[in-house]
Structures are given as C-alpha cells and as structure tokens.
Amino acid sequence: MGKLEANKQMKETSLLNTAFEIFTTKGFSKTSISDIVCHAGVAKGTFYLYFKDKYDIRNRLICHKSGQLFRTAVQELRKENKLSEFTFEDKMIYIIDNIINQLNENQALLTFISKNLSWGVFKTALTTPLRDSELNFSDIYRKMLEDSPYHFKEPEVMLFLIVELVSGACYSAILYQEPCSLEQLKPNLYNAIRMIIQSHKANMKI
Amino acid sequence: MGKLEANKQMKETSLLNTAFEIFTTKGFSKTSISDIVCHAGVAKGTFYLYFKDKYDIRNRLICHKSGQLFRTAVQELRKENKLSEFTFEDKMIYIIDNIINQLNENQALLTFISKNLSWGVFKTALTTPLRDSELNFSDIYRKMLEDSPYHFKEPEVMLFLIVELVSGACYSAILYQEPCSLEQLKPNLYNAIRMIIQSHKANMKI
C-alpha cells in the first residue's frame, strides 16, 4: 500500500531532519541516538530500521546537504541574465560565491559539513544524483568545461584544489574571522582561484 | 634534587608519546584515558596530575608536533647550498615540500594533525616558541618577507590561503590518492602556490 510506504518515508525524513537539527546544535559527537529519536518522536528501535548507526545518518546528511548547496548555486547561475557572456572562470566564481554566501548565512551547516567532510564523502555527494533530480554537479562541471573555448589540464585536480582551498579558507573566515573577515578574504580568494584556473589552461580548442 | 623533577618530566613525556601513539592508531575520539594510562604504565589518577583532560593532551601534542614539522623544514632549508639564490617563492615551496614529504612518511601524524587542526590552534603552534628553541615560524616568515625585494599585500592572508590549500590537498592525496597521487598533485599544487604568491606581490622595494 502506498500509504504505508509514505508513512515509512515520513519517518525517515523526520529522523534525518531531526538529526540535522541536533547535530548542528550540539555537535555530532555530543548527540546521542536517544536525542534524535526523542525529538523525532519515534522509538529507539525504529532508528535501527532506517540507519545502521550514527555515522550512517551523518554521511547521508552530508551528501544531501552539500548536494543541495551546489544545486541551489547552479540554479541561481542559470537565472543569470548575461550567462552567455560568462567565461568558465566567471561561472566558477559565481557558484563558489553563491555557496559561500549560503554558508555564511547558515553557519551551523558550515560547521557540520566542514567538521565531518572528507573528499571521499564529498565526491560521493557531487556524483550521486538525488532521487528525483537530474542534476549532479559532476555533469554540470563537465558541461562547463565543454562550453569553454579552452582545454584544461587535469580538470579534476583543478576542481579538487579549488574545493580544498575554498572549504578551508571559508571555515576559518566565516566562523572565526580568522585571519580576516569574509569580505576581506573574498577578493584574495577569488583572485587565487582565477590564478589556479589560469595555470590549468591548455591551448584553445580549434 | 633534580631527580624527582626529571622523573616527573619523564612521566609527562611518556604520557604524551603514548597518547600520540594511540591517537594516531585508533583515532582521537575512540581513544580513552584508560587506553593511554594503561599503555603508558601509570595509574589513571596520574594522568590528571599532568593534563586537564583528553583535549588538553591533544592540543599540546598538536602544538608540539606541528611546530616540529616547521622547525625541521626550516633547518633543512638553511643547510641548502645556494640558499642565497632562492627567491621568496623558492623558499616557501622548499619548506612546503619538505613538510609534505615528512607527512607522507608519517601518515599517522598527518591524520592526527589534519583531523584536529583549526587555524586557531595552528597559529598558536606557529607562534609559540618551544622551551629551548629560539625558532618560531612567524618570525621566520617575517624575515623571509623582509629579505624579498618585493612588498607583499596582506601577507598573513596569503600564508593562510597557502596553508589551507596545502593541508586540505595533502590530506586527501597522501592518504587516499584522491583525486590523484601525491606525485601527480605536487606540480599542480606548487604551481598554484606560486600563482597565489604572485598575485599578492606589490611593487618592488626601492
């Protein structure tokens, strides 16, 4: 019966939402499964019907939330008026800036993702398409590369370097204003990103 | 008598070494104080004579270990034959490369430091001079800037960006060969670093 199916789906969603709420409030390691089920209004045993353990629910949350960050950014980019005039660099900076702004306004999310992120989980998040969404960032990135008049050397490494640079830098600047405020950091950061991209450019496509 | 004093020093060192051993083996959060004292061969209560709690011993370890990384790198740099011909960029790359190589050969240390590092702790580590050492990296960095014929804009931000880029990138490349091997990564990474430095250069000193 679809009703039962829907009910199951609801329980799982409820657990995910509640867990995110508490992870971002009191931190992952201080959150107990009791906390989660109690606030979600289900029984303790029920948790284990949907998730293997605390790590399982955390990883699924990271995937979901960081995927969402990218999707939102890309959607905004597409609304942009003069998109056709954007270079590859422009688009990258646009997306990054959008994500940074999202994180700046949701610092709990930033803490949660950064503290629990690894490139492995992250790559999964970028690659795994959501249930009902045709979008995943890997495809979009590939498309953006194709649209550029340039060839790029080792584009995955380039993306990797950019991601590591951005995520480390933002964490510190947004949460602690160290070594400077986000606004002060941005020009330096975006400049650095443009330089990295520049250095990965190969010859033009014919 | 200095004997007792020396004995105390030994206990503390023993605890620090043992803790490092276990932190890097089974991870910080899975390490209990029982584990530490048991392997160190002291009683549980003794731990609390030297450290406030697990976090205290961890922070002191990070300070100590990351300080050591820099000191080793700088010492190696100074032995370099043609040091006088090195530009600022050359020196930075040299130090970074040396540190990366150290971490590559001591992956447990890399895991430990990276997972527990924040810019705040790191800055402390760079600034705090060791007991018997006149060296701390902040001073050395300042000296290197002075020796350069160029002025640099916002040198602290520049260092910050480089540190974040390097630490994120190494973690993934060394431990998981993601997105590529360390050897593959290095040229890209060092190139990126040179670009970042380049973009922070201001006019020449008179």
Place this chain on the structure above:
Amino acid sequence: MGKLEANKQMKETSLLNTAFEIFTTKGFSKTSISDIVCHAGVAKGTFYLYFKDKYDIRNRLICHKSGQLFRTAVQELRKENKLSEFTFEDKMIYIIDNIINQLNENQALLTFISKNLSWGVFKTALTTPLRDSELNFSDIYRKMLEDSPYHFKEPEVMLFLIVELVSGACYSAILYQEPCSLEQLKPNLYNAIRMIIQSHKANMKI
C-alpha cells in the same frame, strides 16, 4: 497488555526494597548505586530508568516509609474500643506511642528516617496521599482538631514542636539509651507533650 506494566512496577518495587535494605544496613552515604542494582539483580542502567539518582530514591523511600508509620498508627487508633472517650491529647499520645513502638522494633528504619529527615520532606510525606489510600495525616490531624471541644492556637506550630521533640528524643533513647532508656523516657516525654498541647489551648468552642 498489563503484564509489562506489572513487570515495571515489580522492578521499581524491587529497587526500592533493596535500596532500603542497604541504606539501613550500611548507611546512605556509603551505599553506592552499584550496591543497589547488584543486590536487586538488575543492570546499572536500569536504575536510571526509574530514579534520577541516589537522592531521588532516598526521598521516595522516606515519604513512603514515614507515611506508612502514620497510617499504621492511625489504623490502630481506630480499632481502639473507647475511642469516643479519648481527648485530643489522648489521641495524639496514642499515635505517638504507637509510632515510637514501631520504631523501637525497627531500629534500622528509625536510623534511616531520622538521619535523612527534614521538616520539608516530612511535611510532604504527611501531605502526600498514597496511591490507593484515602488517608493522609494532615487531614486526620485537622479532623482531630475539629473533634476537640477546644480551639488551638497555631496548631501547625504545635504539631511541629511535638514532632521535633519526639523525633530527636526517640533517636537518642532508642538507639543509644541516652540519656536514659526508652521506658524511662516515655513518661517524661508524654508529659512534656501534654504540656505543650495544654499551652496551645485557647478558649472552648461555643
């Protein structure tokens, strides 16, 4: 099904009984929760399903046990043949004597209650009706006052003075025969009580 509910009730009762046993044997502060659960045959965690901590279980025991003392005494009083001829003083002395005798025969209970009693807890015990009992001593006391042909000044203070006098005096006499045996003390004590009541008597009701 009521089976589970009954089982829970049993566990709680078992814990209460065991705790009482041990509190009266080795004293409250020397009793650990380990002791209790171990003798009750349940796991440590189970204790915390029923009680907040050691103080919680102690207070509930005091309430229960001292309430029981009064109920027993009152029930005995009611069985008395010539109850109708009893004055207010006679009833009070009867009840007190009955309680003292109960305590004399259960010195562990006396120790436990006295050492842990405060007027606050005691008042709670007297006021709180048990689950399945319509009796609480406050109501009975009020009834006794109403039945008397006399008005009493500050009846609560009067009761308070009597309670403090009796509990202090009994503790010492019963447990240590200090400053004299219980039998020697009783006439003096009851005399004192009658005097206290006397001095609280106001004019007769019309």
Place this chain on the structure above:
Amino acid sequence: MGKLEANKQMKETSLLNTAFEIFTTKGFSKTSISDIVCHAGVAKGTFYLYFKDKYDIRNRLICHKSGQLFRTAVQELRKENKLSEFTFEDKMIYIIDNIINQLNENQALLTFISKNLSWGVFKTALTTPLRDSELNFSDIYRKMLEDSPYHFKEPEVMLFLIVELVSGACYSAILYQEPCSLEQLKPNLYNAIRMIIQSHKANMKI
C-alpha cells in the same frame, strides 16, 4: 623547643579553621581533604600527622564550636544586671535564646552542627573542658540546679528533652522559616520549655 611546638600548634589550628570554613561553605561530604590542605597551605601528608581522617577533624570541630556557643551564652548571662532575680527557668531561657541568636546570625554554623550532631558528640562537647577554660556546661548546669529553691526530677532527661526540642525546632525555623519564622516560633518554643521544666519540678528544698 617551644618554637617548634608553637609551629605545630599553628598548623593544627590552621587546618581546623580551614576545614570549618570549607565544611560550612560546601558541606561536609563534598569537602575533600585536598580542599582542606590546599587552602590551609600545607601538604596532603601533613593532614594525617594531625588527624586520623575527615571524621576526626569534624568531630573535634563540633566539640569546639558547640562548646563555644554555650560559653558565650553563659558569659553573657553573667554580665546580666539583675541576675540574682533570675529563676532557673529564666536562666535557661536566657541561655537558649542567646544560643539561638548566635545560630541565627551564623547559619552556616547551624547547618554544620545540626547536620552532624548526635547526642553523644554533643554530650562530649558539653562535658569536655577546653584546654585553658575552667568552664564546661555540665558544671554550670549543676550549679544552676543547686541555686534553684526547687528539686528537679531527672534533670538530665529534662535537659535532654529541651536540647532536642530546641535544636530540631531551630534548624527548621531559622534555615527554612518552616513552619514559621523564628520570631513567631520563639514564644511558642519558650513556653513549651517552661512547661517542660515545670513538669520536672519536685518539691521545694527545705
């Protein structure tokens, strides 16, 4: 050497004072020997040169402090102008009132003494003469009885009843204003005491 002797005495006094300070501040059972020696400025081992354990120092404090209460009260009584016109009852009430007032102004002392008092310790306190004082309350009480024109039946029991009544009643009234304020309680209490004394009066001395 007297100097060394004096030094020893100082250490002991310092420990006693410090212990009293902390017992009355954070409670006996929550005070550790570490607390005491730390605040007293001596080493841990030193404590055991002067006291057997925590209970030892507590008992000696109770003796000392409650003896002092009585001595102060008796000294005040002696300063009284019309002392010769005081009856036995008047003197008793005077002393009791004085002690109650002392306790009312030093509630920490009240808590400490009451929570840790037993008739046994108390009797010791009343009987044991201080080092350099000829006064102990037992002698004074005997003297007061002799000075009265009346014989008293079982004077020790009488004193006992009064002490128990007063100590229980004060504890609750002073610290918790239960069942009424100290001021409200006093007339009732003193009345009750007079009644108790009255009921112990035998015939007059010839």
Place this chain on the structure above:
DNA sequence: TATGAATGAGCCTTCATTCAT
C-alpha cells in the same frame, strides 16, 4: 513494522591514603 524496557560495558573523574624523599 514499531516499540521501549533492559542491558552492561565503558566512560571520565575523584580522592583517601601511602611512601620515598
């Protein structure tokens, strides 16, 4: 599928006491 009572290993921390110095 859902429950939640029960578990018990394991955590961190305290502290009275000892003993070599």
Place this chain on the structure above:
DNA sequence: TATGAATGAAGGCTCATTCAT
C-alpha cells in the same frame, strides 16, 4: 616533621544496541 607524586579502587552516569512484545 613535612612533603606531594603516585596510586587505583570506586564512584556516578551514559548510551549504542538488543529483543520480547
């Protein structure tokens, strides 16, 4: 006599996980 580092048993308490219902 005085020290204080070291001990290690014991304490209170948490929590992921299980399982009978």
